[in-house]
Amino acid sequence: MQRCLEDKIFSERVEIGTQCVCRDKTGDEVNEDDRGIVLVCSDQCAFCNPERSVCGIMSEEALYDVDSGSKIGIGQVFEYVKLGPMTDSLSSDQQKKAGNGIILGIEELDCKEQDTGSEYIMGRCSSCNVYFEGSKCNSCEVTECGTTGSGVFAPIMDCTNIQEDAIYDFCSDVLMEEYSLFQAFRPDQFLKCLPMENLLVQ
Numbered sequence: 001m002q003r004c005l006e007d008k009i010f011s012e013r014v015e016i017g018t019q020c021v022c023r024d025k026t027g028d029e030v031n032e033d034d035r036g037i038v039l040v041c042s043d044q045c046a047f048c049n050p051e052r053s054v055c056g057i058m059s060e061e062a063l064y065d066v067d068s069g070s071k072i073g074i075g076q077v078f079e080y081v082k083l084g085p086m087t088d089s090l091s092s093d094q095q096k097k098a099g100n101g102i103i104l105g106i107e108e109l110d111c112k113e114q115d116t117g118s119e120y121i122m123g124r125c126s127s128c129n130v131y132f133e134g135s136k137c138n139s140c141e142v143t144e145c146g147t148t149g150s151g152v153f154a155p156i157m158d159c160t161n162i163q164e165d166a167i168y169d170f171c172s173d174v175l176m177e178e179y180s181l182f183q184a185f186r187p188d189q190f191l192k193c194l195p196m197e198n199l200l201v202q
Contacts, residue, residue: 003069004037007062017044017193026066036072037064045193046081049183053084055198056101056184063109070115071122075107078184081199085179089163094133104184105131106155108142128155132162132181145171 004022011020020041039062048055056079063073080086080102087095094102108125130137137159145152154170163181168174176183184190 001037003071004039004062004064007039008041011039011041015041015043018042019044036066038062039064043193044196046196046198047078047184047190047192048082048194048198049084049178049189051084051178052194052198053082054080054086054178054183055082055194056080056190057199058184058190061107071113071120072111073107073109074111074122074125075105077103077105078190079103080184086181086183089179089181102133103131104133104182106140106157106185107131108155124153128157130155130157130159132159135162137162137166143171 001022001024008020008022012018018041020039023038023040025038026035040059041061042057042059046055047058059077059079061073061075061077062071063075064070065072083090083102090102106128108128110127111125112123114121114123125142128140128142130140137157138161140155140157142153143156144150145154152171156169156171157167159166159168159182166180166182168176168182168185170185170187174186176186
């Protein structure tokens with residue numbers, strides 16, 4: 001918990017408008033893979049596509065080992081609040097739930113973190129999972145990009161059980177339609193922190 005609280009203070013100082021909370025997930029009812037101390041940091045602003053027709057709230061998470069305090073998992077969550085052209089791609093059941101926002105998340109697990117004494121360096125995470133509104137994608141794999149030894153790792157995900165043709169390799173250029181349910185993962189969009197008024201559904 002101490003390491004989580006230290007990172008909470010650091011994140012809130014460095015990122016203006018960011019709010020973080022540490023959560024203890026060590027109870028008997030917690031799945032073994034999710035057990036630990038979790039840091040959740042959310043930006044108090046909206047992230048939108050260039051047309052501002054799709055917007056949401058972004059947060060980052062980190063999972064710490066209870067005994068060592070090392071970071072063993074990282075994740076990103078995007079809560080779609082303004083859906084725009086995505087609405088037509090949702091099932092009728094998803095559309096009913098959309099009023100409260102729709103969650104898209106990716107978690108990378110089995111991460112190796114190194115403590116150099118002056119800083120923590122996050123190494124490779126060996127596995128990952130992708131979720132859309134509680135449904136888990138078919139597969140997610142963390143792979144090394146380019147030649148062996150490049151040191152650059154990125155996920156490859158197959159989410160065709162959620163949306164047709166939703167297979168993405170983030171070691172290469174990723175193209176997504178404006179109605180894609182996974183567009184928050186696009187590396188060239190949803191980068192600017194905008195006033196919360198952009199979340200108001202038009």
